[in-house]
Amino acid sequence: MTTRPRLADVAARAGVSMKTVSNVINDFQHVSPQMRARVQAAIDEIGYRPNLSARNLALGRAGMIALVVPQLDMPYFAALAGQVLEAAARSNWVVLIQQSGGDPTVERQALAGHFPQRMDGLILSSQRIGPAELRDRTDRTPLVMLGERHYQGTAQHVAIDNVAAAETAVRHLIELGRRRIAMIGSKPTDRRHPRLRGYRQALRAAGLPERADWIKPIRNNLGEEGERQMAELLAENPENPPDAVFCVTDWVALGVIRALQTRGLRVPEDVAVVGFDDIPYGRAATPTLTTISPDRSAIARMAVASLEEQMSALARGTTYEVSEELASFELIVRESTVGVSV
Template identity: 60%
Template sequence: MKPRLQDVADRAGVSMKTVSNVINGYVHVSEAMRTKVLAAIEEVGYRPNLSARNLARGRAGMIALVVPQLDMPYFASLSMHVLEAADEQGWVVLIQQTRGDAEKERAVLSGRFAQRVDGLVFSPERVTAEEIGQRSDRTPLVLLGERASGGVADHIVVDNVAAGKLAVSHLLDLGRRRIAMIGAESGGTVNRRFDGYRTALAERGLEVDPRLVEPVSRNLGEAGEAAMNAVLARAAPRPDAVFCVTDWVALGAIRSLHLHGLRVPEDVAVVGFDDIPYGRASTPTLTSISPDRAAVARAAVASLAAQQEDGREPREIPAGFELVVRESTAGVGGAAFVAPAALDDATLPFGRARGDHHHAR
């Protein structure tokens, strides 16, 4: 016979109501009880009828995740974590990409999806906070990134100022003083990672040298290579370190440095941002700021679940990050990085640093 809800309750030694609460993701169930019931579900092989459950709750059983580009490793990884978090809530995920097209983003805000969705996780690049605030669609919404927030919806955000500061402070602690910044601006919008770069320099009594700062038009390795070429062509003396706005850009910068006969990290140390898998297999392996993508995904899905129950005011929800030190700053056999004392808990509430022993050895 097909396992029933009662079979799960009998195996776990709890009421059917408790089993139902766990299956439906109600937050007031203790973690210990949730673990116990989930184990019983697996043991008896119970599989809830999601369609019937969603129908009873007036839900579509689907949420949408909309990102700029799925071929970017950060968003591919984020999508995986959103799928996992949504599955725990009984949601299927509809994934779309906009490629940063403003009209496609506006269509997303208007609720133009092939199927009805219970919520929307959206990483915009073009639409403004004002446009988001004026949307007529009432589907629960949570925003990612820093392009548009303004208190118009729940917003999951990594503190990019603190993260940039941590990255550059690491380079300063290594004795580097001529630190370049690749990707400081994009589309005329000042990047908050640049603010962290500038803050870290200022705290050590250093000024930003405009010759060491170069924007990129797109998040591509080719753009990073071209930007690094431009810095090396005009900056004398050359930089002894570079902080790149993403890992893709950093890998392009490393290629430029190699083609100019410069060694990484002996001549120029390099730090990226995003901790994409390719950085762990590059030569040298790449030191990078690693945002907690799993935490971002869990917070986003939890936000949508909470919005199903109430109409609370939008919130800023922080997500953590850390600096993973590898060969591009520590060298082969380099020691694991210890967070500098200047970055105390009051200054950097969500950031920390660690050495990647597997890759930096």
């Protein structure tokens, strides 16, 4: 049976103290580049791997953070979870991933720290939690909120500028000459919905009228919902249907395209369609889907970095000032708005 290499074995191979090896492993800044290279060479030669449990214990950490998202079977959240796993691994954290299903009870339990073991931090993408509940939170576990909801400075929030992203998507449609632009995914009375605000801003800037009956809500983030609402919109406007549709998610957009195609309308010749999230299925759809692509990697990095900063502030006994951190986004133009390139 092969004995697992120990810290003492690295020190002996490098001809340094165990303290020096520990300083290199923990990336202490005062170690010289020459000494760091010498110790790293010894680590590589004998195949030493740090004991993360012991290391976290020494640092006063549990070594685990929680990520709570509404639906793991949704491509956006699956991709985001993968990015969080990568970012957390660089900080020697294991990630417990939990699906809330949008259930407010599950989200509140997570917010209160109800997990099988102690967590160093929580990243929560919530559909139900609002500023009031965050203000009343008593659990001191570092927290980062994700998603398009606005938390009014009650918690660290990492997102993209959803208003600007939606405005960019609708402006793209306007620049293509579309003038009868519908939106699927919000109630017309929901003044807080950031993507609805962006849609409205783009219409106003172009001097285009807004029709409340062309703003359709969805019950769930599903393609079937997009298909149902698009079918209803077409039935209500048989003579003069929209010539473009902005959808709050790619799933919804794919359902919209199906409704259009099954009724003999061409995308984008008759109706152009834009989605939101840049899920992989949109790249393989027919036509491929124009969409807003959030920088999920940056969102994950910012969230994990914030947890580390909050932990450090707790250890020092200082206050961590929460803020709104914005990751970038990009409009990805594909066939659903500009057709097939020749």
